[in-house]
Amino acid sequence: MVKLNRRQFIFLGAAGAGTTLVGNWLGKETISSQSLLQSSANLAPVHKSSDGLLELDLEARESPINLSGRQAYLLTYNGQIPAPRLEAKPGDKVRIHFTNNLSQPTNLHYHGLHIPPTGTADNVFLRINPGEKFNYEFDIAQNQAAGTFWYHPHLHGLVAEQLFGGLAGLFIVRGEEDEIPEIKAAQEEFLVLQDFSIDERGKLLSSMHMSLMMGREGDVITVNGQVNPSFSLPAGGLLRLRILNASTSRFYRLTLEEHSFYQIAIDGNALNEPIEVRELLLTPGQRADVLVKGDKQPGQYRLLNLPYDRGSMGMMGGRGMMGGRGMMGGRGMMGGRGMMGRNNRDLPIALATVNYESSVESLPLPTKLASISALPEPVTVRRFELNHGMSPAVGMAFLINGEPYSGDWRSQPPSEDRLQTQVKLDTVEDWEITNTGVMDHPFHIHVNSFQVISRNGQPESLPAWRDTVLVRRGETVRIRIWFRDFAGQTVYHCHILDHEDLGMMGNLMINA
Ligand SMILES: [Cu+2]
Structure with missing residues (x-):
């Protein structure tokens, strides 16, 4: 558990983070007025x-x-x-x-x-x-x-x-899960995590300034559109956080100072029972629903984003490949540090603050949430290899089984011969996804959720339904998926969305 005091944070901030973050840490002294303005941080209609x-x-x-x-x-x-x-x-x-x-x-x-x-x-x-x-x-x-x-x-x-x-x-x-008495009694908050980069005129940085091979990451990280909003927990309260990683490429490795998360759902889908975790890793596209017990000393606790190394293109000196215009540091934007330096490799960053004013026994946790049954044995096992490489048509591309996605927004929907994968409605398949590249790839399939069966041959112990699974570099993940109810064409892809746009996607036809 990483726990830094305020002084260390200011030091780190001054040494490395952009002005936004430094300002934020210094602002902690006067947090009362700030948090009044920002409390109940979800302002979206x-x-x-x-x-x-x-x-x-x-x-x-x-x-x-x-x-x-x-x-x-x-x-x-x-x-x-x-x-x-x-x-x-x-x-x-x-x-x-x-x-x-x-x-x-x-x-x-x-x-x-x-x-x-x-x-x-x-x-x-x-x-x-x-x-x-x-x-x-x-x-x-x-x-x-x-x-x-x-x-x-x-x-x-x-x-x-x-x-x-x-x-x-x-x-x-909304459904059965929301009617479980312990969950119903919890205070519900939604956290949409996004990152942005804007220039001195407030315009979004264009892709030519971004590291597309690495996957673009912004230097302003927001929760519900705000930097470090506060969430107040009522006395004896249980907080239910529903967290979405809506960033294009950024991974979030979350921890709440001095508190455990009791995870109740992965990618929206309820687990059998709550599991206690100290950290949550959320790749782009993933969600986590957690309960937090307000049973520590009254005070303010920071929701931190811890460093995570998701790999990089080694040939570019380990710092990721930049777009044509190079580092942003010299242009005086957001504190003058190079963009890759904000890639959360080395600094914990506060995303939000949870505060409560009195300490009492917390509400109880739920015990039973769902009954996840195992899927039947698959009729087919398919293999997918994730990598990058040169493609004659597009140059450097991200590939699935050696092929970049062939459809394009400038053309009509892909024709039949461009289909990469055809499956039969109402069958169960295993997909074995191997990442032979140098970066992590979160793999997402539309329409149907799946279960992870094993990682590198080790059986997965946690029963769960997911729609996005992280396949780390060098890793093989086996998933089991049931194509049910709906026929038609859809897609599977890497949820680092620059990788998807650069080819790491495939068409999936579910045949009736
Ligand atoms: Cu990827």
């Missing part, structure tokens, strides 16, 4: 279903946003960072009247929802041009697990750029 219908207008557009005291022009849904939170229940109908007022084509993906990959549902092959409208409409299935899901753009080639602009929001499905 919420749209809930009523009478079985969730209906809203959603507009993607560039909007001026106050980003840590600076005016920034970010990409938003309805002018909000993060986007409005949507809430529905199993059996509800969802109707989203979508307008694209971006300067690029876009679309919507509903990450983790078990809905059709076709038509007006989770169809990533749609292309909604600037100025166009599109009506998304689908039903949340009765068998949809309650949980923390999210929505974001998914037009191949533009995904990283649009996510990095800020386009992401929570999609919560």
